[in-house]
Amino acid sequence: xxxxxxxxxxxxxxxxxxxxxxxxxxxxxxxxxxxxxxxxxxxxxxxxxxxxxxxxxxxxxxxxxxxxxxxxxxxxxxxxxxxxxxxxxxxxxxxxxxxxxxxxxxxxxxxxxxxxxxxxxxxxxxxxxxxxxxxxxxxxxxxxxxxxxxxxxxxxxxxxxxxxxxxxxxxxxxxxxxxxxxxxxxxxxxxxxxxxxxxxxxxxxxxxxxxxxxxxxxxxxxxxxxxxxxxxxxxxxxxxxxxxxxxxxxxxxxxxxxxxxxxxxxxxxxxxxxxxxxxxxxxxxxxxxxxxxxxxxxxxxxxxx
Numbered sequence: 507x508x509x510x511x512x513x514x515x516x517x518x519x520x521x522x523x524x525x526x527x528x529x530x531x532x533x534x535x536x537x538x539x540x541x542x543x544x545x546x547x548x549x550x551x552x553x554x555x556x557x558x559x560x561x562x563x564x565x566x567x568x569x570x571x572x573x574x575x576x577x578x579x580x581x582x583x584x585x586x587x588x589x590x591x592x593x594x595x596x597x598x599x600x601x602x603x604x605x606x607x608x609x610x611x612x613x614x615x616x617x618x619x620x621x622x623x624x625x626x627x628x629x630x631x632x633x634x635x636x637x638x639x640x641x642x643x644x645x646x647x648x649x650x651x652x653x654x655x656x657x658x659x660x661x662x663x664x665x666x667x668x669x670x671x672x673x674x675x676x677x678x679x680x681x682x683x684x685x686x687x688x689x690x691x692x693x694x695x696x697x698x699x700x701x702x703x704x705x706x707x708x709x710x711x712x713x714x715x716x717x718x719x720x721x722x723x724x725x726x727x728x729x730x731x732x733x734x735x736x737x738x739x740x741x742x743x744x745x746x747x748x749x750x751x752x753x754x755x756x757x758x759x760x761x762x763x764x765x766x767x768x769x770x771x772x773x774x775x776x777x778x779x780x781x782x783x784x785x786x787x788x789x790x791x792x793x794x795x796x797x798x799x800x801x802x803x804x805x806x807x808x809x810x811x
Contacts, residue, residue, distance in 0.1 A: 541797060542581075545592040548790050549602040554609035555784040561777035562608060566632075571611045574601045575631040577619040579716045582741040582798040583637045583656075596737075597635045599794035600653055600785060604635070604766070607781040618715070620685025623647065626769050633778060634767045637735060639687040639760050640811050649775045650765035650811045651782050655803040657762035658688050659736040660753045661743075663724055670731060672754045676701035678730040681712045681720040687760045688733045689713055695759030696733075717742070724750060737800055744799070765811060775810065782808035 559567075566572070576584050576597055584597040593614050605612035615631060622634050627647045640650050660680070662670050670678065675696070682689035689711060697709040712729050714720050717738055723729045731753070732739070739752055766782060768775055785791050786808055795801050 542594065543588045545587050545589060545594065547602055548599045548794055549606040552603060552606045552788065552790060555607040555781060558607050558777050558780035558784055559609050561780055562610075563773045563777075566608075566610065566774060566777075571613055572605050572608065573613045573615060573630075573632045574605075575615050575617040575622045575625055575634045576601070576636045577622070577716070578614075578616045579718065580637065580735065580738055582800070583735070583737055596654065596794055596798050596800055597637060599797075600766075600782075600791070601633075601635045603785040603788065603790055603794075604633075604778070604781045607784045608777060618685075619683060623685075623767070626767055629769065632768070632772075632774060637737070637764045638767055640763065640765050641687060641691060641760055643690070644767065645811060647770050648767040649770055649772055649778075650767050651775075651779050652763050652765050652805060652807065652809045652811070653782055653786065654764045654800075655762055655805055656764045657736045658692050658733055658756045659739050660756055661724070661732045661734065661739050661750045662730065662753055663727065664748055664750050666751045666753065668730060670753060672696070672756055673700045675709045675731065677707035677710065679710045679712050679728075681714050681723060681729045681732045681734075683717065683720070683734065684713050684715055686734075688756075691759035692756050693733050696756055699758060721750070737798075737803065741799065763805070779808055779810050 576593065578584055578586050578593055582595050584595045586592065587594045602612055617625060619636065622636060623644060625631050626634060635653065637656055644650065660672050662668065680693060682693050693709060693711050702708050714723070717734055720732045720734065721742065724732055733756060736755060743750065743752060766778065768778060786806055792804065795804050
């Protein structure tokens with residue numbers, strides 16, 4: 507399969523620069539380094555799914571290509587390899603497998619997270635696989651098909667000098683990424699449940715464009731914590747143990763299932779659901795999860811929401 511890429515920014519470089527302070531390279535970090543330089547296509551040798559292909563509208567067969575929108579700055583699910591060109595992580599793996607199951611080529615478009623839904627609704631992309639949770643607002647304009655189980659956690663500065671817990675963030679400055687479920691649902695719900703309903707000051711959400719900016723601000727003590735994808739925080743912590751402290755998971759306000767998104771009522775949806783179900787049954791799906799340390803996120807049902 508020919509992979510076209512339009513991507514910008516060395517997302518991983520900033521993260522690694524931040525977390526490299528005082529690092530002692532061990533076998534784990536050497537292994538992770540090899541993962542970030544490995545640009546092999548996991549879908550190589552995977553055969554199309556005839557039933558899924560049969561559901562494809564003729565216009566897609568004629569075009570021969572799918573366009574997938576991703577924000578390529580979120581390791582380990584969606585980011586750029588060390589060549590600063592090749593999308594890697596769970597989501598690029600899944601997108602490549604979907605395209606192969608549909609016997610189509612794949613074009614990646616690096617897209618800021620909070621512009622992906624309007625782009626899908628406006629027909630600029632065919633689908634997204636970018637660790638996007640299902641919300642009532644998104645489901646009004648998108649068809650969403652489950653493919654992975656994620657969730658959010660809160661991280662504090664290394665050693666947790668403020669002695670914070672997930673339940674004691676009232677009045678604190680907590681970073682969330684623009685347009686994320688954390689910003690829109692989870693942090694407001696956590697703030698209401700643990701703070702404002704008890705007469706305490708609300709958690710102050712500090713909205714930032716990506717996790718790299720958040721980690722830099724946490725490191726420089728400009729914020730008190732970060733609410734972000736558990737998978738990405740675990741990956742960053744593995745890159746540099748002791749660079750920050752994970753306080754615990756926050757799954758209030760939204761499901762922890764993530765889903766591929768398409769424009770609501772898209773003629774592509776039936777074929778996409780069939781292709782994703784086929785992907786979930788492949789050894790390559792399990793291999794990708796294991797490769798990125800995300801085995802606990804495996805699911806078996808590509809449910810259409």
